[in-house]
Amino acid sequence: MKKMEEVEEKATKLADRLGLRKDYATVLLAENSWFSDMIAAIPWHCPPPVPGIYSLHQLGCPSDHHRPLSFTIMHRFLLKLSSSSTNPLRNSKFQRLILPSLNLFASGSPPPPSANPYSADSFRKSRAFSSKSRALGVRCISSEAGREAIEYDVVIIGAGPAGLSAAIRLKQLCQEKNTDLSVCVVEKGAEVGGHVISGNVFEPLALDELLPHWRQEQAPIEVAASSDKFWFLTKDRAIPLPSPFDNKGNYIISLSQLVRWLGGKAEELGIEIYPGFSASEVLYNASDEVVGIATKDMGISKDGSKKETFQPGVDIKGRVTLFAEGCRGSLSEKIIKKYKLREEVNAQHQTYALGIKEVWEIDESKHNPGEVIHALGWPLDPKTYGGSFLYHMNDRQVALGLVVALNYKNPFLNPYEEFQKLKHHPAIKRILEGGTVLQYGARTLNEGGFQSIPYPVFPGGAIIGCSAGFLNVPKIKGTHTAMKSGMLAAEAAFGALHEGSNMNTYWDSLRGSWVWKELYAARNYRPAFEYGLIPGLAVSAMEHYVLKGKVPFTLKHGKADHEATDLARKCKPIEYPKPDGVLSFDVPTSLYRSNTNHDHDQPSHLRLKDPKIPEKVNLPEYGAPESRYCPARVYEYVEDEEGKPKLQINAQNCLHCKACDIKDPKQNIEWTVPEGGGGPAYSVM
């Protein structure tokens, strides 16, 4: 029928213009001639005063006898606009402007001048129409017809050392002051500890403060560090050097195991921990404060349609929200950008390194529990910062890894392959021979230190742990500072909720704590390496033996990691040897050992802001670095039907390391959370 064709055509235009779903637009137009007249009257060629918002005047006020119907439709229309996820109006800045308009339609008259247009009242008045909007399947801001909302006093995103320390500290304060607060921790891993990977030589300073009796409570902290070896590696030799580390009093642990134990302690205190749920969205109120997070919808298939198992995400609201997502947390990065938290304290950008680790079970005769070995030099070249580690744990297990700073210049560098090379070094090979690999994993870590710490408090909560960045680079330890930051944030949150003080006390207590002193003293080690390996080592020696950070200047970081990559034509490709299957392995074999998996029928969680950039920029100009730095072979260039290279994203392999989010030269790759429960399943890492 010709009329339907016209309607469909108009609907397509409308859908494109306003980001509406086409079927909604069709229904609106087909059923309401007044509406289509109104749409026809919109001066599309004139930009609206505020993007996406057309004033009543521009739209034309409806005539009186149409008024009730037209208001309902307009209201539904605006609700749909504001909640459609593909709509630019979704940005909360514009939501603030929509709400007064909603209010106008709901009550039929402008709100009294005294009422704050951005207050919660404007929410409540719009509720009168929510049942009608259900008819169109519209998602209500008030979450009546859409997602369920669960409320807590404190919501913590991430069950890692920082998140769990914060939760435990909160409950301890409640016990001291004879009160209670409801605390919820959401964790994207399938189990607590499943996404936790770290060296790890653990300094128990923060744990002594948090749980002083950990020694009597079967904490998985048993192997005391007994020796500190430091080697400079060349291709064939390991030259022993005086060790810059002093790990006396520290323990060699599996951080995954420790976090599991902390999780058990947290549950004993009544903290609700929900593994298998990924926080995909930050929730804001009308005043642009953070009020919680929303978990990701589950059961959406690869093409975006809902499967029969579809479950909408849940809004988890908290009076205080703490982000403990670890290094380069996806939501934390959004918060830092939104509230300009780095600019607020003139902090520099964060710099990162990629750590690749394996846990081996070796020959009894070669095992020496407590031995700590760090190494510099080979296989990395003098211009690339990084180093390797080998720690002897118990049960014949050793933790072995390579850390490569992500500001490397040569786009042909492949950190995974460098790690495979390392295992063939005679000094390392000697230890590994006759052993088997138990697990493999990779994760980025912060190297920005003191200079990159953002202001960690925002309206509605704070950022703790590596999401803010408290790793002590020369010590290569971040667990104790992450835990302490969690504890300090918990104390500030308790004060804010119980005593009416401000979350800003978190910043003050951070600056007065040993975390600050430590990071301040360590601030010049890493930036000195901008000048090269030898100057870096020289400055490190000076700092370690003489200066200890007591200099009046603070060295600055160089370029951001993604900007530091040179063009491919300026650099030499690197030839890597083939894996031998005994000491070195190919990526699929290693990946299998990380127990990583994702439901494959879901949209890729790795988003390209511009889908053309990989083939237009990354491949020709940088030689496709993502196919080299990703330790999980997620990014592969394959030939399409015309023989042209095309980027294929194997999102199912993802180890959640965030290297792509950091290192992509045009920052085109955005790491977002996949469905909860996916990712690696580390147990001894």
Next chain:
Amino acid sequence: MKILVAVKRVVDYAVKIRVKPDKTGVDTQNVKMSMNPFCEIALEEALRIKEAGFAKEVVAVSIGPSQCVDTLRTGLAMGADRGIHVEASYSFLPLTIAKILKSLADVENPGLIFLGKQAIDDDCNQTGQMVAALLGWPQATFASKVVLDKDKQSATVDREVDEGLETLSVDLPAVITTDLRLNQPRYATLPNIMKAKSKPIKKMTLEDLKVDIKSDIEIVEVTEPPKRKSGVIVSSVDELIYKLKNEAHVV
């Protein structure tokens, strides 16, 4: 009608396993465990039958160490009404499990018993069949479609067999074991996980059920399969026959 669903806590399907150095079994320490995928499908089918109005209650049962309670909680979060945990310190073989389930069925009197067709750790594919035999009930295994008839008190089950699909009609009470294509199990949502905390899980011991756990089978050794050796390319048929006769000794 009550539906009893037996669920097993097994090593997660995506985890790389290894054999313990003493060859007594697979190393399950520090390894991620979850509900057997076929048991999830069985539970999902039971829940759908309850939602269609044919059953009043879905009871999830698990036999094993105390961590089985986590598996039962997942089942409760999916929608089961209550759970039963039979405490057992080590893993039993299918016949013992079948005897335990028979004792439970005598107590609970379900109209249907759902199980997964097999567990992904031992691949036995025996428990469902043995339960049916011990109870003297009809069985429909490898179910890919289940349709209940309330009036006739029977179920029409499509079975996936090697020759194709076989349709059986079984009178209730019956035992049904589920195959992969029966359904897609639902996610346990956060609100349901919270509600599941208050659903009851009854603890029972083997003495309560008066089950004889003496097994006629003893596991002697568990080893990894031999490493795949690379193949040999032969240049002629004669050489192939020679190698088959004199080196492989199969001709």
